[in-house]
Amino acid sequence: MILEESWSDLPTSRGPMRCYVYRPKAAGKRPGVVLFSEIFQRTGPIGRMAALLAGHGYVVAVPEIFHELEPAGTVLGYDSAGADAGNRHKVSKNVAAYDEDARVTLDHLESREDCDGKLLTMGVCIGGHLAFRCALDARVRGAACFYATDLHQGSLGLGGDDSLARARDVQGELMMVWGRQDPHVPDAGRERIRARLLEAERHFTWHELNAAHAFLRDEGPRYDPALALLSYRLVLDLFARA
Numbered sequence: 001m002i003l004e005e006s007w008s009d010l011p012t013s014r015g016p017m018r019c020y021v022y023r024p025k026a027a028g029k030r031p032g033v034v035l036f037s038e039i040f041q042r043t044g045p046i047g048r049m050a051a052l053l054a055g056h057g058y059v060v061a062v063p064e065i066f067h068e069l070e071p072a073g074t075v076l077g078y079d080s081a082g083a084d085a086g087n088r089h090k091v092s093k094n095v096a097a098y099d100e101d102a103r104v105t106l107d108h109l110e111s112r113e114d115c116d117g118k119l120l121t122m123g124v125c126i127g128g129h130l131a132f133r134c135a136l137d138a139r140v141r142g143a144a145c146f147y148a149t150d151l152h153q154g155s156l157g158l159g160g161d162d163s164l165a166r167a168r169d170v171q172g173e174l175m176m177v178w179g180r181q182d183p184h185v186p187d188a189g190r191e192r193i194r195a196r197l198l199e200a201e202r203h204f205t206w207h208e209l210n211a212a213h214a215f216l217r218d219e220g221p222r223y224d225p226a227l228a229l230l231s232y233r234l235v236l237d238l239f240a241r242a
Helices: 044-056 080-090 097-110 126-134 186-199 227-241
Strands: 003-012 015-024 030-036 059-063 116-126 140-144 173-179 204-209
Touching: 003 030, 003 097, 015 097, 015 116, 030 044, 030 097, 030 126, 044 059, 044 186, 044 204, 059 097, 080 126, 097 116, 097 126, 097 140, 116 126, 140 227, 173 227, 186 204
Parallel strands: 030 059, 030 116, 116 140, 140 173, 173 204
Antiparallel strands: 003 015, 015 059
């Protein structure tokens, strides 16, 4: 399948948000996916992740999650300086601003002529948490959340992180994927999230793998190709169901 990549600046109350779109070049209407990145924004691995999903028949939108904090097109490095900047940004942005960005991206997909109006989401790291929050929008039919940081402790951004408290608002199917060797979300944190989803009686699947944080990223020492292949199959199965 031949793919096409483009970008546009979507209006938000805090200025324009750069959003990259990956789609099959062939004509037709397809489901839309909001893909939320790590704290480093749209890196090479995130672009390849978006292309993989698009190649399976989806219109994939990748918003810059720190658009009001960095110039458009900024990619933070996979190094100490990049991690420090990303970690500063993630806690200095209001939770309401993250929600607005998700809503704007969903609206954009829904309005596109090449989207059939069926909306899904996926994210990794902070993006896993943002995908969970995106699924609080009733339009989202399925959400694949990979090693969602801060979800267990309610520490995303300013203004109050109520993600778990609002779990009952999720109407679509959730897929939660974790690495057991991930220090960012320890055993107790994972158990808290799982217990809350059970309490809220949400429709979800739960996957714990013998993997480190960022095992899906196809760059760096923590990449696990075998588990990445398994994970993408789980994502595509979820999206097909949803």
